[in-house]
Every structure is written in C-alpha cells, then in structure tokens.
C-alpha cells in the first residue's frame with residue numbers, strides 16, 4: 001500500500017510517499033480501515049520536526065497522522081460494533097502507538113472508532129476526531145455550569161471552532177478570541193455571543209469570564225478569568241500559570257470511540273458543523289504541512305490517498 005512516510009526529522013520535504021506492506025489481518029479486537037481521508041493536525045508537524053522525539057517511543061521510519069475516516073474492510077473475531085463496508089472515523093494516538101493514518105489502510109483497535117456521520121462526505125468526517133475530542137474533553141474538564149461564561153482562544157481554529165460550538169450546545173455563554181477582525185463573523189456563526197479581537201487578551205479587554213479554554217498559546221489570557229475561575233490549556237508549552245485561586249490544568253486528548261460517536265451524532269443532528277479548508281493527495285502532504293504552518297486555515301486540511 002501507499003503511505004506518507006517520515007524517515008528523518010526535519011521540514012515538510014521529509015515527507016515521502018512510499019510503498020509499505022499491507023497491514024496483516026486485524027487481531028481479535030481490531031479493524032482494518034481503507035482510508036478515505038486523513039486530516040493534518042499541528043501534532044503531525046511537531047512530530048515531523050522531531051519535537052516529540054524525546055518523549056515518544058515511536059521510532060523512525062514512521063507513518064504520521066492521528067485522524068482518519070474510511071471504510072471497514074475486515075474485523076477481528078471479537079468485534080461486534082462494526083462490519084466490513086461500514087463507514088467509520090477514529091482518532092489514533094500516533095505519537096504513543098505508531099499507528100499513523102497517512103496510509104491507504106490502517107489497522108486500529110475497534111473501540112477507538114465510531115460510525116462516521118452520514119450527513120457529510122466521508123472525507124470531510126476525517127476533520128472531526130482529534131479536534132472534536134480535544135474540545136469535548138477539555139469542556140468536560142472545565143465542567144462549567146449552564147449559563148457560565150467561557151473564553152475560547154483561537155476560536156476559529158480547529159479545536160477552538162469545535163469548542164465554541166460544543167460549549168454553546170452546553171448552554172455556556174461563549175466569548176471568542178480571534179486574531180483578526182475578519183474572523184469575528186465566523187466566531188459568531190459558530191455560536192459565540194461575543195468576540196474579542198487581538199493576539200493577547202487581557203483583563204481590560206472585557207468583563208471577567210468564569211472559564212478559559214486556551215487553544216492559541218496565549219498564557220496571559222488567564223488574566224480574563226475571574227478570581228477562583230477555571231482554565232484548561234491544550235498548549236502545554238505555553239500554558240497559563242495558576243493565579244488568584246484559578247484552577248489551571250492542561251488537557252491531553254485521549255482516544256475514545258464512544259465519545260467520538262456522540263460527536264458524529266451531533267454532526268448528523270445539525271449541532272456540530274465540520275469545516276474543510278483544503279484537500280491534498282498523498283504527494284501533496286508537504287504542501288499541506290506548509291499550509292497549516294502558515295496559519296490562517298479556517299477548517300481542516302485533508303490528505304486523500
């Protein structure tokens with residue numbers, strides 16, 4: 001099969017299309033997925049550059065990619081949730097397991113997959129798993145009551161865009177921070193009640209909020225949180241320090257097929273909108289990485305075999 005393989009850490013030019021052996025038949029609890037699309041995430045760029053090499057057991061050469069949407073082609077003997085022909089989505093923690101999704105076929109545990117949403121093209125569904133689960137799990141960790149105010153930084157980014165939508169569905173009053181004024185309309189369309197424009201929100205930028213979901217690497221955003229409020233950052237390298245009795249934690253996304261199924265259901269019920277910014281073939285993987293690194297993408301960049 002064809003896959004996008006990384007044999008040495010470095011720039012986007014290190015991504016090469018290569019032929020690898022087909023994965024063998026799935027084990028008892030696994031499924032084989034013929035990939036319709038993988039999505040490109042910041043963690044793929046970081047892994048490619050070698051930023052995680054010190055704390056990952058996965059060695060070169062490796063196949064990158066966490067997000068996948070595709071069709072089940074084989075199931076292990078204990079798998080009852082899926083059958084060949086089913087359309088599924090999954091988030092594979094590539095950095096921990098080495099199971100990368102930039103390939104024509106991937107073999108994954110069945111319990112990290114979920115039925116793909118039926119109301120959108122299968123390829124677009126690849127943009128859901130990692131960013132959607134990250135937003136959902138961070139909101140769970142914040143555990144704010146209905147009616148509370150939540151500041152989401154990077155609100156029109158991948159995780160931020162899902163966080164705004166999911167928080168609004170939970171009855172939170174979302175204040176969206178965006179880098180450019182031109183992004184304000186998009187943030188409001190996602191469900192934000194208010195928008196703050198600028199790269200560095202501070203306490204003077206508006207009334208204090210009950211909670212912060214920090215996705216843009218803006219540690220000072222915690223200044224916008226009221227005394228005793230809550231903060232979850234998903235950017236460990238630039239996380240806010242706790243202050244004024246605020247609970248400040250870091251969120252790390254976890255594989256979870258059951259929660260992913262809930263997100264797919266929200267897509268089908270119209271509660272959650274998927275945004276695709278571009279599609280690339282496997283031989284365009286380097287260009288897709290360059291494009292994400294430039295910033296400004298308003299939706300997921302997809303890799304199609």
Ligand SMILES: NC(=O)c1ccc[n+]([C@@H]2O[C@H](COP(=O)([O-])OP(=O)(O)OC[C@H]3O[C@@H](n4cnc5c(N)ncnc54)[C@H](OP(=O)(O)O)[C@@H]3O)[C@@H](O)[C@H]2O)c1
Pocket residue numbers: 041042043130131134153154155156157158159160178179198199200215216217218233234235236251252253294295296297
């Ligand atoms: N801990 C975890 O488990 C986990 C999971 C998922 C993601 N992450 C991390 O979370 C971050 C966001 O991921 P993502 O997929 O949402 O990325 P993304 O789609 O690129 O979104 C990031 C957003 O932040 C904005 N932003 C960046 N720097 C900014 C600044 N200085 N001021 C204002 N806005 C700024 C970007 O705006 P522009 O597009 O205009 O630059 C973009 O809207 C990444 O660092 C990623 O590695 C962590």
